[in-house]
Amino acid sequence: MAKTIIEKIWDEHIVYEEKGKPDLLYIDLHLIHEVTSPQAFEGLRLANRKVRRPDLCFATMDHNVPTKNLPVINDPIAKKQITTLAKNCEEFGVQLADMQHPDQGIVHIIGPELGLTQPGKTIVCGDSHTSTHGAFGAIAFGIGTSEVEHVLSTQTLWQGKPKTMEIRVTGKIGFGVTAKDIILAIISKFGIGVGTGHIVEYTGEAIRGLTMEERMTICNMSIEAGAKAGLIGPDETTINYLRGRRYAPQGEEFEAAAERWLALNTDEGATYDQVLEIHADEIEPFVTWGTNPSMGSGISSTIPTTADYVSETDKSALRSAMEYMGLEEGMALTDIEIQHAFIGSCTNARLSDLEAAANIVKGKHVHPTVTAIVVPGSRTVKKQAEDIGLDKIFTDAGFDWRESGCSMCLAMNDDVVPAGERCASTSNRNFEGRQGAGSRTHLVSPSMAAAAALHGHFVDVRKIEATVQI
Amino acid sequence: MEPINKIESVLTPLDKNNVDTDQIISKEFLKRIERTGFGKYLFYHWRFNADGTKNEDFVMNDPRFDGSTILVAHENFGCGSSREHAPWAILDYGFRVVIAPSFADIFYNNCFKNGILPITLSVAEIDEFLRKGKEAPYTLTVSLEDQTVAGEDGSVYDFDIDPYYKKMLLNGWDEISLTFQYEDKISEYEQKHA
Numbered sequence: 001m002a003k004t005i006i007e008k009i010w011d012e013h014i015v016y017e018e019k020g021k022p023d024l025l026y027i028d029l030h031l032i033h034e035v036t037s038p039q040a041f042e043g044l045r046l047a048n049r050k051v052r053r054p055d056l057c058f059a060t061m062d063h064n065v066p067t068k069n070l071p072v073i074n075d076p077i078a079k080k081q082i083t084t085l086a087k088n089c090e091e092f093g094v095q096l097a098d099m100q101h102p103d104q105g106i107v108h109i110i111g112p113e114l115g116l117t118q119p120g121k122t123i124v125c126g127d128s129h130t131s132t133h134g135a136f137g138a139i140a141f142g143i144g145t146s147e148v149e150h151v152l153s154t155q156t157l158w159q160g161k162p163k164t165m166e167i168r169v170t171g172k173i174g175f176g177v178t179a180k181d182i183i184l185a186i187i188s189k190f191g192i193g194v195g196t197g198h199i200v201e202y203t204g205e206a207i208r209g210l211t212m213e214e215r216m217t218i219c220n221m222s223i224e225a226g227a228k229a230g231l232i233g234p235d236e237t238t239i240n241y242l243r244g245r246r247y248a249p250q251g252e253e254f255e256a257a258a259e260r261w262l263a264l265n266t267d268e269g270a271t272y273d274q275v276l277e278i279h280a281d282e283i284e285p286f287v288t289w290g291t292n293p294s295m296g297s298g299i300s301s302t303i304p305t306t307a308d309y310v311s312e313t314d315k316s317a318l319r320s321a322m323e324y325m326g327l328e329e330g331m332a333l334t335d336i337e338i339q340h341a342f343i344g345s346c347t348n349a350r351l352s353d354l355e356a357a358a359n360i361v362k363g364k365h366v367h368p369t370v371t372a373i374v375v376p377g378s379r380t381v382k383k384q385a386e387d388i389g390l391d392k393i394f395t396d397a398g399f400d401w402r403e404s405g406c407s408m409c410l411a412m413n414d415d416v417v418p419a420g421e422r423c424a425s426t427s428n429r430n431f432e433g434r435q436g437a438g439s440r441t442h443l444v445s446p447s448m449a450a451a452a453a454l455h456g457h458f459v460d461v462r463k464i465e466a467t468v469q470i
Numbered sequence: 471m472e473p474i475n476k477i478e479s480v481l482t483p484l485d486k487n488n489v490d491t492d493q494i495i496s497k498e499f500l501k502r503i504e505r506t507g508f509g510k511y512l513f514y515h516w517r518f519n520a521d522g523t524k525n526e527d528f529v530m531n532d533p534r535f536d537g538s539t540i541l542v543a544h545e546n547f548g549c550g551s552s553r554e555h556a557p558w559a560i561l562d563y564g565f566r567v568v569i570a571p572s573f574a575d576i577f578y579n580n581c582f583k584n585g586i587l588p589i590t591l592s593v594a595e596i597d598e599f600l601r602k603g604k605e606a607p608y609t610l611t612v613s614l615e616d617q618t619v620a621g622e623d624g625s626v627y628d629f630d631i632d633p634y635y636k637k638m639l640l641n642g643w644d645e646i647s648l649t650f651q652y653e654d655k656i657s658e659y660e661q662k663h664a
């Protein structure tokens with residue numbers, strides 16, 4: 001029977017199945033960070049259990065780490081979570097890239113970078129943006145603390161089989177439009193609940209044309225569409241990215257693996273429970289103006305008005321978003337002024353993201369009313385960027401150049417947007433208070449964030465790019 | 471996880487509905503790194519006044535209910551955020567059984583993962599327990615095996631429970647112990663895929 005890649009990977013990982021029960025699924029890679037793991041390790045300790053496969057775990061510190069004055073951590077609670085992770089990893093024999101390790105970085109950035117993330121794997125982490133790893137053609141999803149403990153001790157999880165969904169992006173994206181704009185457009189068009197109960201496969205010409213880093217941006221935000229996971233079938237782009245990575249198979253073994261990986265792709269004639277389609281040429285550079293990721297529009301448009309909506313729920317959602325965001329219905333997106341720009345997070349802090357932003361800011365200066373920071377997604381990205389002089393471009397333009405971590409994406413460290421202020425952010429969530437109590441987040445691509453930082457308000461990056469030598 | 475079968479205790483009457491997980495365990499206590507030790511923060515803003523003194527009016531501060539292991543409340547218990555810290559706090563405080571006319575889904579499932587028995591009875595039955603429990607300390611005897619709750623005056627009520635979860639609680643299996651029963655299957659899988 002013809003199968004989708006989702007079903008192929010799922011079926012391959014079933015350890016045990018019985019009617020009326022969820023499947024017992026084997027987990028190939030368990031990524032760990034400091035915030036959602038302490039209670040899971042404590043659970044092991046209390047029950048006198050060990051980690052079944054420490055070799056399939058990899059831990060790092062990202063959520064709490066400071067992005068300046070390393071290694072000093074001012075917040076005692078953050079410090080405790082960090083030292084606890086180090087202790088737990090040592091006690092249970094789990095490999096750790098700690099705060100000052102050269103491999104440290106946001107967990108969803110370093111997995112792919114190190115070649116740990118591979119096609120066909122099942123990957124979990126106590127973190128909802130684990131969906132990022134799906135870019136390689138893996139089933140990757142976030143789990144809760146009890147489940148972290150369950151995976152640590154059994155390397156398996158009980159999971160009901162999710163439904164399958166295809167989101168097809170036809171045609172080619174236009175000049176100045178990025179992967180971030182594609183995923184924001186998808187969420188805006190279909191809604192934050194569209195993927196509930198499903199694993200999504202992204203297909204279509206526009207997706208095939210993306211680099212691995214861009215594919216990760218798309219899969220990263222699958223969870224913002226409510227999906228359990230999102231993935232993209234492996235192809236030559238995937239194989240070329242993985243060849244030579246430290247934890248990927250090497251030599252002949254790699255070529256054999258590559259063949260297996262390519263065979264994972266969805267069979268001709270396989271069907272999905274649901275199929276959605278969007279045309280790439282209808283996608284513009286995007287800006288969110290509301291308090292969830294579906295509340296966004298193309299840069300040349302205006303914020304909707306209550307008259308645009310039929311249902312009372314939608315109208316009142318718009319009203320309360322406007323109130324929180326301090327904006328007016330019907331306002332042009334280019335009239336929104338910002339005080340902060342954040343280029344970072346597991347959505348958009350890889351080398352190509354920083355390059356895109358650097359291309360915009362080169363030789364220019366941040367607007368006097370804007371505070372702008374760049375937080376590379378990993379220490380490796382930071383080093384690569386410094387090797388080609390990106391740090392200098394940013395600092396010359398008035399950006400702060402920081403150490404890697406989650407930083408202002410969730411403001412658990414000192415990088416906080418003050419109440420009432422507005423941030424052009426390359427992260428993935430614009431919920432109330434996400435970047436600090438009372439903060440106002442606008443999700444955008446790295447080039448759009450960089451352009452807004454220079455102008456003090458949102459601008460159509462397609463118009464600036466035309467004047468810049470890249 | 472401690473097995474549960476017969477639990478006999480004075481009930482604690484929490485005469486409230488829509489008790490959400492924010493009230494059960496407030497957000498400022500989520501940064502602990504242990505799963506235990508949340509008991510002292512259970513219902514913190516109800517148990518303590520803003521100046522940190524005990525709120526003598528709150529039922530859990532009434533010494534007659536000290537050591538009670540059965541909590542009784544109104545509808546929609548455990549609604550709100552999915553935080554697993556809520557059942558952790560309830561268990562750590564000493565409760566093993568929560569009885570209400572209805573529970574929020576996630577909280578209900580989290581109870582089984584943590585060795586707490588959530589029992590659903592009718593609104594009328596709960597109202598009666600709460601009335602009696604507030605008048606004077608009132609002892610309930612819960613039998614999971616028989617799926618009954620008996621009042622000290624001889625009234626007996628049946629309750630429903632999923633057989634899979636019942637078995638888990640009766641045996642004190644957490645999901646992990648349960649999975650350990652499939653260890654040979656896991657090893658077999660690992661050998662095949664090595």
Ligand code: SF4
Nearest residue numbers: 129345346406409410
């Ligand atoms: S960068 Fe943001 S979304 Fe990504 S893992 Fe860190 S906190 Fe989560």
